[in-house]
Amino acid sequence: MKEANPILEMSYRFALDVTAAARIMRERKEYDLASQFWRSGTSIGANVEEAQAAQSRADFKSKMGIAAKEARETIYWLRLARDTGIFGSKNAENLLAQASSIQKILTSIVKTTFENP
Numbered sequence: 001m002k003e004a005n006p007i008l009e010m011s012y013r014f015a016l017d018v019t020a021a022a023r024i025m026r027e028r029k030e031y032d033l034a035s036q037f038w039r040s041g042t043s044i045g046a047n048v049e050e051a052q053a054a055q056s057r058a059d060f061k062s063k064m065g066i067a068a069k070e071a072r073e074t075i076y077w078l079r080l081a082r083d084t085g086i087f088g089s090k091n092a093e094n095l096l097a098q099a100s101s102i103q104k105i106l107t108s109i110v111k112t113t114f115e116n117p
Contacts, residue, residue, distance in 0.1 A: 007105050008052065011045035011067070014098050018042055018074070021087065021095060030086050037077040043070040044102060061113045068110055071103035 018041030025034035044067050051063035075096060082092035 005052070007102070007109065008045075008048055010098075010102055010105070011048045014095075014102055015042045015045040017095060017098065021091065024091075025081065025086060028086065030081075033077065033081055033086060037074065037081065040070045040073040040077060041099075043067075044074065044106075048106075057113070061110060064106055064113065065110050068103060068106035071099055071106055075099045075103065 018038060022034040022038035022041070025031075025037065047063045047067035047070060051060050051067070054060035054063060078087070078092050078096050078099060081087035082089055082096070
């Protein structure tokens with residue numbers, strides 16, 4: 001039986017939430033921001049997924065490092081959407097909390113992987 005992978009599941013659920021939020025942004029005709037946000041927010045999980053089939057430890061570190069960077073970028077776009085009033089504060093805060101948790105976990109994974117060659 002395959003063991004559960006919390007960051008894989010978290011990043012996938014987050015991508016679902018990002019997709020719904022980007023749809024709202026598009027309905028508000030904020031196409032550019034919605035696209036940037038959607039790309040970075042869904043890329044987190046895609047890179048975590050790719051890391052599961054890494055060809056080497058270096059490949060794993062690279063994919064997880066990219067996922068961590070994408071999480072940071074997503075946080076930027078969310079803050080921008082919140083602070084310009086494009087996206088409601090309550091919704092943005094929930095997504096920001098999710099993105100921050102994911103980013104911290106990914107950073108910890110990358111750091112631990114670098115410390116334990």
